[in-house]
Each structure stands twice: as C-alpha cells, then as structure tokens.
Amino acid sequence: MSRGGGGQLSLGQSWAIGVGGMIGGGIFSTLGVVIAVAGQWAWASFLIGGLIAMATGHCMSSLTVAGDKAGGIYRFLRDAGFARVAKLSAWVLILGYTLTCAVYAATFGSYLANALGGPHWLPGAMAAAAIILLALVNLRGAGEAAGLELAIVVGKLVILVGLAAMGLARFDAASLAVADPPGWFGAVVGAASVFMAYEGFELLAYDYDEMADRKRQIRRVMPLTIGTAIAVYIAVALAVPMLTGTAAIVADGEVALAKAGQAALGEPGLLVVTLAAALSTGSAINATLFSTARLAREVAVEDELPQAFARQNRAGAPYFGVMVIAAAALALAVIGGLAALVTGASVVFLLVFGTVNLLSWRKSRAHPAIAAFGTIGAFAATLLLLAHLAGFA
Incomplete structure (x- = not known):
C-alpha cells in the first residue's frame, strides 16, 4: 500500500547516503587493482563502470517510483511475480552488504594502523570500534544517521578533491604509462x-519511504550521487599517478592514496589522506548499516525474514537489524581474509544490477535505450569478470 511522502530525508541527506555508500573503501583499496589491469586506461574503467551504474540508477528509480514502495530488487522481483527469487535476492543482498560493511571496516583499520603504527591487533580493534560507534548512531534514528552522513561526505570529498587538484596540477600523460x-x-x-x-x-x-517528496527526490538523487562518484573516481585515477607513479600505486595496494598524500605533502599529507580514508570508510559503514537494516525491515514486514527484523525502537530505527548486521560485520572484519570474497562481490552486484535493468526494460518503466545499455553492459561485464578470474581475459 502506498504511503505518504512526508519522510525525514532531504535531498542533501539522501545524496550523502548514496555517495557515502559508493565512495567508501572503493577508491582507497581498488585504485591499484584497476591500474594493474587497465594501465593508463584506468580512468576509462571508472567511466565505463559509471555509465553502467548511471543506466542502472535510471532504471531503479523508474521501477521504484512506478511501484511507490521501498525494497529495491526484492520489491521489483516480488511485484513481477518471482516471489521465491525475491526472497533469495533479499538474503543474498543482506549477506553481501554485511560483507561489504566488514570490508569497509577492515580498510578503515588498515589506514589508521598504517598512519599510527602500533601492535598487530590495532587494525582489527579500529575496525570493531568503527562498526560499534556507527551502529549506535544508527540506533538513534534516520535524522541522526543521515545528518552525520552529510557531514562526513562533505569532509572526505574536500580532501579527495584537494588531493586530485594537487596531482592534476602536475599532469603529464607520460606518468600514466605502465x-x-x-x-x-x-x-x-x-x-x-x-x-x-x-x-x-x-x-x-x-x-525511499524515508525521503521527503520521495517520487521527485529519488529521480533527482540517483544521477546526482552516481555523477559525483564518476567525477571523483576519474579525477583521482588521473591525479594520483602524478604524485607517486603507477608502479608505486600497484605496489602499495590499499594504502596507495595515503602514500600519494605523503609524496605530495610529507607527513601532513599522509595524515590528511588517512583522515579522508577514515571518513570515507566510516560513511560507507554508516550508509550500509542504515539502508540494509531498512531493507531487512521491509522484507520482514512481508514475512520473508524473521519478524524480529521488523522491530523498531522509539526513534523509528530497525534496531534488531542494525545490531545483527553490525555484529556479523564486526566478526568478519576482525577475522579478515576477505580479498577473494570482495572480488566475488563485484560479480554479485553486476548480476543484481543487470537484473534490475532487464526488469525495467521488459516492463517499459525506463527509457528503452538506457535500459538496454544497462542490461547488456552489466551482464557483459559479469561474463568478462568471470573470464578474467578464470584467466581467459
């Protein structure tokens, strides 16, 4: 049943949740990976991925507005008559987001430990502390979580844009070579x-149900968030090699941006980029906990998950979902060894996005050319990634 559009989230807060969810651990831990694969074309990798994401955002917002309900792919599959597949998709997504949250926390711990030094248990302890703190913020309700998200996202973007500006000021195409x-x-x-x-x-x-003027807002906020991520990723991919060289980025792995900051400004640069990494991964943990708990709530209301996930506290937060997801993510972050699962997560999300685009294409909810591009692009990228993992590409 359709509900009113008087939610708590403004356009800026929704933008912050989307940007926080994307620009989390990604750019900090994947830049070396994409340069190792794409070389001087790394910036184009982020552009191609961004175009597929932009098409998916268009299809997803169109399907959401048409159904006027929260729930994402779970809702789309259920409304299309694929109830069993919808239930499976909800479980897979919740598990995937829990893993993603753990990866962000582990990246958070790695950057802080790299800057501070200390005993071997420090990265795990920092990761656990981040999850616990942000779970407590989420338990205070949508306004608190979204307000913190906006402040964090603005802070990390200022630092990343500043780092990109320093690199681009020294731009030399020859420095992109591998x-x-x-x-x-x-x-x-x-x-x-x-x-x-x-x-x-x-x-x-x-x-969706938390947004003010939700039908209008979700159509506006999807391209805004994805466009922000595309611009930041391309700028960083072009700029950081100017500061350290491509070989160093590949060698330094997930702390490559911290090394770039150190190359640009010495110890202050290391600390500033470490702060950006902490803000970035922290905002991603916050956004993922916030939204995944609400996905679990929507599914539980329809008896497809245990009813405990539908419970809310006085602030309106789905507290059981927040606590369970946070506890599982904390355990995974401390255990570590998630690299192979992170790679697999790209396959999972490509399949999910391809399915969303295909549903939109079949139901004529989005522009047909955009839906076709998103569908073909996502599924082709999935096959290409599997071939790459198997050593064929």
Whole structure:
C-alpha cells in the first residue's frame, strides 16, 4: 500500500547516503587493482563502470517510483511475480552488504594502523570500534544517521578533491604509462574488476519511504550521487599517478592514496589522506548499516525474514537489524581474509544490477535505450569478470 511522502530525508541527506555508500573503501583499496589491469586506461574503467551504474540508477528509480514502495530488487522481483527469487535476492543482498560493511571496516583499520603504527591487533580493534560507534548512531534514528552522513561526505570529498587538484596540477600523460601496457581492452576488464566501487547508490531504493517528496527526490538523487562518484573516481585515477607513479600505486595496494598524500605533502599529507580514508570508510559503514537494516525491515514486514527484523525502537530505527548486521560485520572484519570474497562481490552486484535493468526494460518503466545499455553492459561485464578470474581475459 502506498504511503505518504512526508519522510525525514532531504535531498542533501539522501545524496550523502548514496555517495557515502559508493565512495567508501572503493577508491582507497581498488585504485591499484584497476591500474594493474587497465594501465593508463584506468580512468576509462571508472567511466565505463559509471555509465553502467548511471543506466542502472535510471532504471531503479523508474521501477521504484512506478511501484511507490521501498525494497529495491526484492520489491521489483516480488511485484513481477518471482516471489521465491525475491526472497533469495533479499538474503543474498543482506549477506553481501554485511560483507561489504566488514570490508569497509577492515580498510578503515588498515589506514589508521598504517598512519599510527602500533601492535598487530590495532587494525582489527579500529575496525570493531568503527562498526560499534556507527551502529549506535544508527540506533538513534534516520535524522541522526543521515545528518552525520552529510557531514562526513562533505569532509572526505574536500580532501579527495584537494588531493586530485594537487596531482592534476602536475599532469603529464607520460606518468600514466605502465611497464606492460594492456591496450584499451584493459579498460573494459578493469571496469568489471572494480565494479564494486559503484555499489552503494542502490541503497537509496531501500530508503525511499524515508525521503521527503520521495517520487521527485529519488529521480533527482540517483544521477546526482552516481555523477559525483564518476567525477571523483576519474579525477583521482588521473591525479594520483602524478604524485607517486603507477608502479608505486600497484605496489602499495590499499594504502596507495595515503602514500600519494605523503609524496605530495610529507607527513601532513599522509595524515590528511588517512583522515579522508577514515571518513570515507566510516560513511560507507554508516550508509550500509542504515539502508540494509531498512531493507531487512521491509522484507520482514512481508514475512520473508524473521519478524524480529521488523522491530523498531522509539526513534523509528530497525534496531534488531542494525545490531545483527553490525555484529556479523564486526566478526568478519576482525577475522579478515576477505580479498577473494570482495572480488566475488563485484560479480554479485553486476548480476543484481543487470537484473534490475532487464526488469525495467521488459516492463517499459525506463527509457528503452538506457535500459538496454544497462542490461547488456552489466551482464557483459559479469561474463568478462568471470573470464578474467578464470584467466581467459
């Protein structure tokens, strides 16, 4: 049943949730991966992935407005008559988001430990502290969680844009070169390999009922969030090699941006980029906890998940979902060893987005050319990524 549009989330707060969900651990941990695959075409990898994400955002917002309900792909599949597949998709997404939250927390701990030094248990302790703190923020309700998200997102974007500006001021195309250039096809493989960097905008479909003037807002906020991510990713991919060189980025792995900040400004640069990483991964944890708990609530209301997930506290927060997801993510973050699962997450989200685009295309809810591009692009990228993982591409 359709509900009124008097939610708590403003356009700015919704934008912050979407951007926070995307620009989380992604750009901090995947830049070395995409350069290793795509070489000087790394910026094009982020552009290709972004265009697929933009098409998916258009299809997702169109389907959400047509049904006028929160729930994302779960809702779309259920309304299309695929109840069993819808239930399975909800479980898979919740597990995937829990894993993603753990990865963000682990990245948070790695950056802080790199800057501070300390005992071997420090990264795990920092990761656990981040999850616990942000779970407590989420338990205070939508206004508190979204307000914190807006402040964090603005802060991290200022730092990332500043780092990009320093690199671009020294721009020299020769600095993008790698020892064994892969050719333009590497950009396509790179886009598939790091597509998880664009996971996050779909969280807004779970928060639809929380938005003010929701039908208008979700159509506006989807392209705004994805466009922001595309611009930041391309700028960073072009700028950071100017500061450290491509070989160093690949070698430094998930702390490559911290090393770039150190190369640009010395110790202050290391600390500033570490702050950006902490803000970025923290906002991603916050956004993912916020939206995943609301997805679980929507599914539980329809008896497809245990009823405990539908329970809310006085602030309107789905407290059981927040606590269970946070506890599972904390355990995964402390255990570590998630690299292979992170790669698999790109496959999961490409399949999810491809399915959304296909549903929109079949139901004529979005512009047919955009839906066709999103469908073909997502499924082709999935096949390409699987071929790459198998060593064929």
